[in-house]
Amino acid sequence: xxxxxxxxxxxxxxxxxxxxxxxxxxxxxxxxxxxxxxxxxxxxxxxxxxxxxxxxxxxxxxxxxxxxxxxxxxxxxxxxxxxxxxxxxxxxxxxxxxxxxxxxxxxxxxxxxxxxxxxxxxxxxxxxxxxxxxxxxxxxxxxxxxxxxxxxxxxxxxxxxxxxxxxxxxxxxxxxxxxxxxxxxxxxxxxxxxxxxxxxxxxxxxxxxxxxxxxxxxxxxxxxxxxxxxxxxxxxxxxxxxxxxxxxxxxxxxxxxxxxxxxxxxxxxxxxxxxxxxxxxxxxxxxxxxxxxxxxxxxxxxxxxxxxxxxxxxxxxxxxxxxxxxxxxxxxxxxxxxxxxxxxxxxxxxxxxxxxxxxxxxxxxxxxxxxxxxxxxxxxxxxxxxxxxxxxxxxxxxxxxxxxxxxxxxxxxxxxxxxxxxxxxxxxxxxxxxxxxxxxxxxxxxxxxxxxxxxxxxxxxxxxxxxxxxxxxxxxxxxx
Amino acid sequence: xxxxxxxxxxxxxxxxxxxxxxxxxxxxxxxxxxxxxxxxxxxxxxxxxxxxxxxxxxxxxxxxxxxxxxxxxxxxxxxxxxxxxxxxxxxxxxxxxxxxxxxxxxxxxxxxxxxxxxxxxxxxxxxxxxxxxxxxxxxxxxxxxxxxxxxxxxxxxxxxxxxxxxxxxxxxxxxxxxxxxxxxxxxxxxxxxxxxxxxxxxxxxxxxxxxxxxxxxxxxxxxxxxxxxxxxxxxxxxxxxxxxxxxxxxxxxxxxxxxxxxxxxxxxxxxxxxxxxxxxxxxxxxxxxxxxxxxxxxxxxxxxxxxxxxxxxxxxxxxxxxxxxxxxxxxxxxxxxxxxxxxxxxxxxxxxxxxxxxxxxxxxxxxxxxxxxxxxxxxxxxxxxxxxxxxxxxxxxxxxxxxxxxxxxxxxxxxxxxxxxxxxxxxxxxxxxxxxxxxxxxxxxxxxxxxxxxxxxxxxxxxxxxxxxxxxxxxxxxxx
Numbered sequence: 001x002x003x004x005x006x007x008x009x010x011x012x013x014x015x016x017x018x019x020x021x022x023x024x025x026x027x028x029x030x031x032x033x034x035x036x037x038x039x040x041x042x043x044x045x046x047x048x049x050x051x052x053x054x055x056x057x058x059x060x061x062x063x064x065x066x067x068x069x070x071x072x073x074x075x076x077x078x079x080x081x082x083x084x085x086x087x088x089x090x091x092x093x094x095x096x097x098x099x100x101x102x103x104x105x106x107x108x109x110x111x112x113x114x115x116x117x118x119x120x121x122x123x124x125x126x127x128x129x130x131x132x133x134x135x136x137x138x139x140x141x142x143x144x145x146x147x148x149x150x151x152x153x154x155x156x157x158x159x160x161x162x163x164x165x166x167x168x169x170x171x172x173x174x175x176x177x178x179x180x181x182x183x184x185x186x187x188x189x190x191x192x193x194x195x196x197x198x199x200x201x202x203x204x205x206x207x208x209x210x211x212x213x214x215x216x217x218x219x220x221x222x223x224x225x226x227x228x229x230x231x232x233x234x235x236x237x238x239x240x241x242x243x244x245x246x247x248x249x250x251x252x253x254x255x256x257x258x259x260x261x262x263x264x265x266x267x268x269x270x271x272x273x274x275x276x277x278x279x280x281x282x283x284x285x286x287x288x289x290x291x292x293x294x295x296x297x298x299x300x301x302x303x304x305x306x307x308x309x310x311x312x313x314x315x316x317x318x319x320x321x322x323x324x325x326x327x328x329x330x331x332x333x334x335x336x337x338x339x340x341x342x343x344x345x346x347x348x349x350x351x352x353x354x355x356x357x358x359x360x361x362x363x364x365x366x367x368x369x370x371x372x373x374x375x376x377x378x379x380x381x382x383x384x385x386x387x388x389x390x391x392x393x394x395x396x397x398x399x400x401x402x403x404x405x406x407x408x409x410x411x412x413x414x415x416x417x418x419x420x421x422x423x424x425x426x427x428x429x430x431x432x433x434x435x436x437x438x439x440x441x442x443x444x445x446x447x448x449x450x451x452x453x454x455x456x457x458x459x460x461x462x463x464x465x466x467x468x469x470x471x472x473x474x475x476x477x478x479x480x
Numbered sequence: 481x482x483x484x485x486x487x488x489x490x491x492x493x494x495x496x497x498x499x500x501x502x503x504x505x506x507x508x509x510x511x512x513x514x515x516x517x518x519x520x521x522x523x524x525x526x527x528x529x530x531x532x533x534x535x536x537x538x539x540x541x542x543x544x545x546x547x548x549x550x551x552x553x554x555x556x557x558x559x560x561x562x563x564x565x566x567x568x569x570x571x572x573x574x575x576x577x578x579x580x581x582x583x584x585x586x587x588x589x590x591x592x593x594x595x596x597x598x599x600x601x602x603x604x605x606x607x608x609x610x611x612x613x614x615x616x617x618x619x620x621x622x623x624x625x626x627x628x629x630x631x632x633x634x635x636x637x638x639x640x641x642x643x644x645x646x647x648x649x650x651x652x653x654x655x656x657x658x659x660x661x662x663x664x665x666x667x668x669x670x671x672x673x674x675x676x677x678x679x680x681x682x683x684x685x686x687x688x689x690x691x692x693x694x695x696x697x698x699x700x701x702x703x704x705x706x707x708x709x710x711x712x713x714x715x716x717x718x719x720x721x722x723x724x725x726x727x728x729x730x731x732x733x734x735x736x737x738x739x740x741x742x743x744x745x746x747x748x749x750x751x752x753x754x755x756x757x758x759x760x761x762x763x764x765x766x767x768x769x770x771x772x773x774x775x776x777x778x779x780x781x782x783x784x785x786x787x788x789x790x791x792x793x794x795x796x797x798x799x800x801x802x803x804x805x806x807x808x809x810x811x812x813x814x815x816x817x818x819x820x821x822x823x824x825x826x827x828x829x830x831x832x833x834x835x836x837x838x839x840x841x842x843x844x845x846x847x848x849x850x851x852x853x854x855x856x857x858x859x860x861x862x863x864x865x866x867x868x869x870x871x872x873x874x875x876x877x878x879x880x881x882x883x884x885x886x887x888x889x890x891x892x893x894x895x896x897x898x899x900x901x902x903x904x905x906x907x908x909x910x911x912x913x914x915x916x917x918x919x920x921x922x923x924x925x926x927x928x929x930x931x932x933x934x935x936x937x938x939x940x941x942x943x944x945x946x947x948x949x950x951x952x953x954x955x956x957x958x959x960x
């Protein structure tokens with residue numbers, strides 16, 4: 001929470017207008033205008049007479065006299081030994097223009113987005129903040145890294161990522177092919193801009209990741225949907241009948257359907273792309289968390305083994321393995337695309353925050369990231385099991401879990417009973433944030449007869465899962 | 481500098497292929513492949529046998545036997561009491577695929593971009609890092625702000641900015657109209673995307689800010705140049721004969737020509753925009769540093785007083801008043817544009833880093849920012865004077881300073897003598913980074929017969945200015 005502090009007023013652009021009035025009168029007018037226009041805040045502390053006379057090159061007497069006149073007329077008040085403040089008891093006709101007052105946003109609403117079953121949020125309470133702070137602290141005291149940095153990201157972080165991605169995801173690359181981005185979101189935008197022109201076609205999973213849909217809308221990309229079927233995953237037959245410039249996929253844990261593409265299917269998709277000279281944008285957002293089997297090798301890595309990785313862009317994020325507010329992501333692109341992507345990033349936002357990049361590189365090199373991931377893999381596995389158990393217990397087979405044991409969410413499906421949107425609203429009244437599956441079908445195409453719900457369990461405490469699922473089941477079965 | 485640390489290898493996607501071989505042999509093959517493909521780094525530490533047997537659900541004996549075989553064949557080595565490491569003496573034919581090795585970037589080159597006369601860099605050594613760290617520390621320990629945040633920026637920071645911009649720049653707004661961005665660069669992109677379509681026309685100052693030119697190139701915006709004349713500034717007659725959807729201007733301190741637009745000229749531009757229903761993008765990047773007069777009221781503030789601010793976007797940055805590596809900027813937009821800009825930001829990069837925003841809000845509320853600005857205004861004023869004095873002393877009237885006393889750079893002009901590009905190259909050989917004026921004329925239009933050079937003095941120590949200018953003068957007068 002911001003502390004209650006008296007705002008100190010900067011002299012800013014205060015200046016005396018040209019006129020025949022005395023300097024004192026012109027100073028009085030200038031300050032009075034600042035106050036009546038609401039530019040100097042109520043209760044704000046004015047500059048001292050000494051400072052103001054220095055800055056405006058006026059005599060101290062002139063300033064003191066103008067201040068006294070302002071006090072006399074009720075615009076400012078003098079507090080003994082402390083200085084001058086904008087009066088908080090301005091007569092009504094002096095009150096600042098109301099345009100300066102804020103339409104304040106409901107704070108409670110904002111906090112909601114990370115609570116209960118909100119998808120895509122990791123367990124924030126578990127993150128080793130003290131350790132992270134220590135790494136941040138080391139680099140926050142280095143004046144040498146305060147300046148402009150490499151647009152592509154620091155060499156240190158890119159180098160550490162090359163090793164991390166090779167050992168954990170078999171991604172084949174070098175530092176020159178890694179680009180640090182402002183969250184995976186910026187990587188999605190850069191990838192799309194780099195390979196697709198206006199009105200060219202991108203294939204999207206359906207249902208799919210809404211934040212990718214927003215990118216295609218912004219850039220006027222023509223999109224065609226490939227169905228993701230419950231428990232089966234991306235419809236490859238449908239894909240193989242389609243031609244397009246590129247496809248966006250979440251192969252390790254399809255978002256939101258929670259299906260995975262195995263090695264054989266990955267190879268089919270790589271072959272399709274190779275045959276059609278299409279690009280693959282591989283979003284590997286939470287592949288670190290697989291509970292039932294070892295994760296499959298990334299499509300980038302697989303394609304690399306076959307020498308077919310010239311048309312694959314691999315995208316990852318630290319939002320799930322660390323925390324969302326870090327806003328750090330990365331992309332691995334083929335050599336041919338490096339320059340184009342750097343040019344785009346330079347225009348979009350320039351370089352990335354330096355201290356965070358340096359701290360992150362050390363955090364990974366020091367083994368902290370892997371330690372945290374291992375710990376969280378165990379915890380999320382337990383949470384996932386608790387979700388499945390609670391659903392079995394409280395829903396007595398009214399709903400089916402259709403997502404694989406992996407990632408940070410569980411996807412439910414049911415045919416008869418309450419409508420998904422009604423359930424979402426009822427849950428919200430009980431303080432449970434859930435997403436109906438329709439959220440991931442932004443065009444509202446009506447091909448689905450069943451209902452679906454996405455429940456994130458990342459940031460729900462293990463101990464709260466059973467109660468929350470019970471509440472959700474009560475909403476489900478509540479009489480109209 | 482990154483410390484020399486042994487990379488710990490994550491098990492990652494390691495898995496045993498289906499085959500008729502024994503488990504031990506399949507594990508041996510899987511690890512050998514990781515090493516020969518260069519996915520597990522030389523000298524990297526392997527997971528312990530206990531951990532690997534847990535994760536892969538193999539017996540400890542199987543893992544130990546596979547490790548022993550790997551040691552025997554020279555892929556890994558055992559260090560007593562410490563564990564197993566990828567061997568650094570692999571036979572040549574086992575060496576990792578060279579694609580994994582980095583095309584390393586010259587580090588010295590990277591550091592250069594903030595040195596000597598590099599423009600746009602503030603005095604990094606003067607920034608109160610200890611204080612900043614303290615604010616950062618307070619918020620870096622709050623798990624509650626680790627999640628997803630408001631795309632527009634935290635309410636706390638926006639609220640503090642409303643007051644800061646009102647008192648220092650007479651900007652009229654409320655929190656709902658402020659958007660926090662990833663540096664001013666992202667604000668430029670969002671502004672351009674929000675108001676201009678493909679092939680619509682944006683007027684740019686010429687010479688002008690190269691980073692804005694990159695935005696127009698990326699977005700295929702049609703650009704028309706309005707000349708900025710030495711000592712006079714933007715050619716308003718030329719502007720008034722032109723129609724366009726928008727104009728981008730740096731009215732307080734034109735970059736790079738260092739001219740300023742006075743209140744009368746600002747009003748003319750506001751009237752032109754109002755008459756033509758054109759947008760003004762006002763980039764107020766270093767208005768805090770004016771040494772000869774009080775800064776003029778921002779165009780946004782002036783237009784607001786006349787009720788004509790519906791078509792003005794005000795953009796600012798913390799790169800100059802704090803440091804570049806912070807990557808924080810902001811924009812103030814009319815009510816009508818808020819939703820559109822938030823939608824664009826959401827697609828481009830999502831929300832902004834939370835800790836930094838909270839720390840920044842407190843840093844400003846606590847008065848630290850204004851204190852730092854006041855201190856730096858005095859220092860930059862002294863540096864500017866030292867620049868002018870040294871130029872007079874060493875160039876004996878061969879060059880003219882054409883920029884106003886303000887900001888962080890000095891712009892030189894000369895008619896006869898060395899070509900600006902030759903001078904830039906010679907200076908670089910002497911370790912002086914300067915920019916020739918041609919850098920700011922990316923289309924290379926050949927209307928200028930004189931030579932120009934831009935010298936940033938922000939990050940040059942006061943004590944080094946005279947020597948550096950002397951060196952530059954020697955380059956200037958050096959025989960071919």
